Amino acid sequence: MEFFLQQTFSGLAFGGVYACMALAVVMIYQATDHLNFAQGEMAMFSTYVAFTLLSVGIPYWWAFLLAMAISFVGGLLVERIIVRPVEGTSVLNEVIVFIGLLAIFNSLAGWIWDYTIKPFPSPFPKEPLFGNKFVGTHDLGVIGVTLVVLFAVFLFFRFTPIGLAMRAAAQDPAGFGQYTDIEQPATRRAAFEDITGNPAKGSSDCMALLLQRGGNIPVRIADNANTWVLGVTGQVHRFPGNAKADGYFRAQWLEINATAERVDQPRMPLVAAIVAYRPAKQTTADGKPGADMCHAPRIRAVHCPAS
Amino acid sequence: MALLEVSKLEAFYGQTQVLRGLDFGLEEGGITTILGANGAGKTTTLRALCGMVRTRGDIRFAGKTIAGSATETIVRHRIAHVPEGRGTFVRLSTEDNLRLGAYTRNDAQAVGEDLERVFQYFPRLKERRHQQAGTLSGGEQQMLAVGRALMMGPRLMLLDEPSFGLAPNLTEELFDILGAINKERKVSMLVVEQNASLALAIADHAYLLETGRIVISGTAKEIEQDETVRKAYLGY
Numbered sequence: 243m244e245f246f247l248q249q250t251f252s253g254l255a256f257g258g259v260y261a262c263m264a265l266a267v268v269m270i271y272q273a274t275d276h277l278n279f280a281q282g283e284m285a286m287f288s289t290y291v292a293f294t295l296l297s298v299g300i301p302y303w304w305a306f307l308l309a310m311a312i313s314f315v316g317g318l319l320v321e322r323i324i325v326r327p328v329e330g331t332s333v334l335n336e337v338i339v340f341i342g343l344l345a346i347f348n349s350l351a352g353w354i355w356d357y358t359i360k361p362f363p364s365p366f367p368k369e370p371l372f373g374n375k376f377v378g379t380h381d382l383g384v385i386g387v388t389l390v391v392l393f394a395v396f397l398f399f400r401f402t403p404i405g406l407a408m409r410a411a412a413q414d415p416a417g418f419g420q421y422t423d424i425e426q427p428a429t430r431r432a433a434f435e436d437i438t439g440n441p442a443k444g445s446s447d448c449m450a451l452l453l454q455r456g457g458n459i460p461v462r463i464a465d466n467a468n469t470w471v472l473g474v475t476g477q478v479h480r481f482p483g484n485a486k487a488d489g490y491f492r493a494q495w496l497e498i499n500a501t502a503e504r505v506d507q508p509r510m511p512l513v514a515a516i517v518a519y520r521p522a523k524q525t526t527a528d529g530k531p532g533a534d535m536c537h538a539p540r541i542r543a544v545h546c547p548a549s
Numbered sequence: 550m551a552l553l554e555v556s557k558l559e560a561f562y563g564q565t566q567v568l569r570g571l572d573f574g575l576e577e578g579g580i581t582t583i584l585g586a587n588g589a590g591k592t593t594t595l596r597a598l599c600g601m602v603r604t605r606g607d608i609r610f611a612g613k614t615i616a617g618s619a620t621e622t623i624v625r626h627r628i629a630h631v632p633e634g635r636g637t638f639v640r641l642s643t644e645d646n647l648r649l650g651a652y653t654r655n656d657a658q659a660v661g662e663d664l665e666r667v668f669q670y671f672p673r674l675k676e677r678r679h680q681q682a683g684t685l686s687g688g689e690q691q692m693l694a695v696g697r698a699l700m701m702g703p704r705l706m707l708l709d710e711p712s713f714g715l716a717p718n719l720t721e722e723l724f725d726i727l728g729a730i731n732k733e734r735k736v737s738m739l740v741v742e743q744n745a746s747l748a749l750a751i752a753d754h755a756y757l758l759e760t761g762r763i764v765i766s767g768t769a770k771e772i773e774q775d776e777t778v779r780k781a782y783l784g785y
Contacts, residue, residue: 403652410638410649 247376255381258388265395272412276325279340283347284320288313290355293362302365552577552705552737553598557606558616560590560597567593569761570606575705575754580731580738582748582769584782585758591741592633594758595707598739599623599630610705624653629698633709635690639683643674646682646693650700660700667696670726688719695723699730705737712744720744724751745782749773757782 263281270278278284292309296302324343328335366383399405553575560568568590575581585591597604600620608616615623629650638646647667651660668675671692677685682693691711698706711727712720728751730736742748749755755772757765765775772778 403648406641406645406649407652409641409645413638413640 244375251377251381251385255377255384258384261388262391265392269395273408276336277340278343279337280343280347283344283351284313284317287316287347287351289362290351290360293355293360296363302363306365551575552579552611553739554609555598555607558594558597558608559605560593561603561605562593567602567761568597568604571758571761571763573756573763573766575737575739577704578731578735578737579754580728580740580752581754581756582740582742582752583756583758584742584745584748584772584778586743586781588760589758590761591758592709593761595630595632595709595739595741598707599628624701627653627701627704629701629703629706631694631698631706631708631711633713635694637682637685637690637693639681641682642679643682643685643693644678647674647696647700650697651702653701659702663700663702667699670699670730671696687714688716688723691715691723692726695727695730699734699736703736705739708738708740708742710741710743712742712747720747727751745778749783 263285266285267278267281270276270281288309291312292305295305295308300308320343324339325336328339364380364383366379369379370377371379371382399409551574555574556572558568558571559566571594573581573583583591583594593602596602598608598615600615600618600623604616606616607614610623610626610628613626615626615628638649641649644664647664648660651663654660668678673689674692674696677689682690685693691713695706695708695711708727711723715723724747727738727740731738731751740748740752749769749772752769755767755769756763757772757775757778765772765778767775773783
């Protein structure tokens with residue numbers, strides 16, 4: 243029983259880290275239609291920035307805030323200089339840019355800080371809370387931070403004008419500009435900068451990594467993020483065709499996703515193919531043409547019922 | 550001084566020219582209607598005023614040139630577009646759709662008062678304020694689109710086929726409300742409509758558009774008595 247409870251709490255804490263990452267990926271996807279495969283790497287890079295600040299003697303929470311500020315500026319520059327020029331061009335261009343960013347951040351981090359795992363201090367006390375044997379204070383902290391971040395994001399979207407505008411822009415990017423005075427890319431940019439800049443959401447990214455279980459700077463999340471991104475944004479929700487094809491595809495995807503660490507190269511063609519084809523958007527659950535088929539100008543020969 | 554002055558307006562979709570040198574104007578506080586058959590360029594005219602299509606020619610609003618400006622800049626002049634198809638944000642609540650209309654405003658208290666005023670004009674929207682907008686009926690969504698435009702505190706409303714897809718009694722109700730908004734709040738309106746008799750009933754000026762050109766213009770009364778308009782658009 244003790245073992246069971248320990249595993250449950252540690253699973254919840256680990257799930258919390260993934261939930262924060264998923265939140266970041268989904269927010270970017272919903273607001274910008276970009277699948278940021280470099281999300282994991284960018285977050286890992288932010289954590290290394292915090293690690294460096296700590297190692298030069300800056301206090302923990304100052305390092306945390308400074309790392310967020312630096313990441314905000316980094317996100318802004320990446321969006322302006324690298325992502326914006328390919329926006330609205332072919333889907334594959336965007337995929338290549340994000341996969342390129344993934345490789346760049348990964349290699350840059352390895353080059354600067356080397357590839358060995360570094361210890362990263364936990365912001366929570368080492369002693370278990372109330373002397374319990376089931377859950378460490380770090381794990382409880384992770385679960386708590388996850389809940390706080392989720393609630394903060396909810397408040398941001400529900401009660402702020404920019405949150406409302408982002409929800410509207412995600413639904414109807416073309417129509418959005420007719421009702422507000424924001425240039426549409428501004429919303430996109432805001433969302434992108436928020437990767438690490440917005441205290442409500444950005445912290446989810448940074449926290450996800452600062453709070454990584456075991457207190458080490460993670461490699462695993464970043465490693466799996468590219469295929470995992472597809473999952474959390476619903477890209478592999480359903481594969482068109484018969485059930486057997488769907489099952490085969492899912493099995494392959496899970497297999498590849500679960501493969502041990504350095505398998506980026508064989509995995510990338512599949513990731514690129516999925517993003518280019520977008521199975522979940524091609525067909526609705528009842529077999530009718532999905533959103534992409536009706537709106538993408540490059541796919542013409544499909545009959546779309548009037549909405 | 551005219552609130553809106555349009556001269557030699559041309560509009561293009563790619564290489565295709567849709568508007569061919571329109572000249573028209575709109576007085577402050579007035580209602581002007583543009584009549585015409587399908588494909589005449591009515592919707593394109595409104596889209597051109599909003600900066601949503603490539604244009605040539607001059608558009609002046611309250612003395613300032615807005616031709617060539619981006620849509621989000623034109624919105625800041627308090628020009629509200631009620632688009633064809635209503636443009637409802639279907640997954641947002643009715644109230645969120647309305648609040649989105651007030652995005653450009655910073656006066657929270659006045660926005661709250663305007664929300665109540667919209668609910669007075671359209672009590673159905675108040676009943677459904679927390680309901681997902683996609684679940685509203687066609688008529689309610691049209692009311693929502695008009696309400697959202699009102700939330701901007703507009704000087705000019707551009708209405709694209711407000712009667713489209715509505716039952717006759719609902720259409721009449723909507724036009725009565727539009728007339729009331731125009732009188733009470735001094736909002737100028739440019740109404741594009743296929744239902745000529747309804748549009749002429751509330752408008753003071755009218756233009757008839759055919760294949761991208763204005764072929765007849767005058768006061769609503771004059772246009773109503775024009776034989777071509779009567780035969781082609783009023784059916785008697």
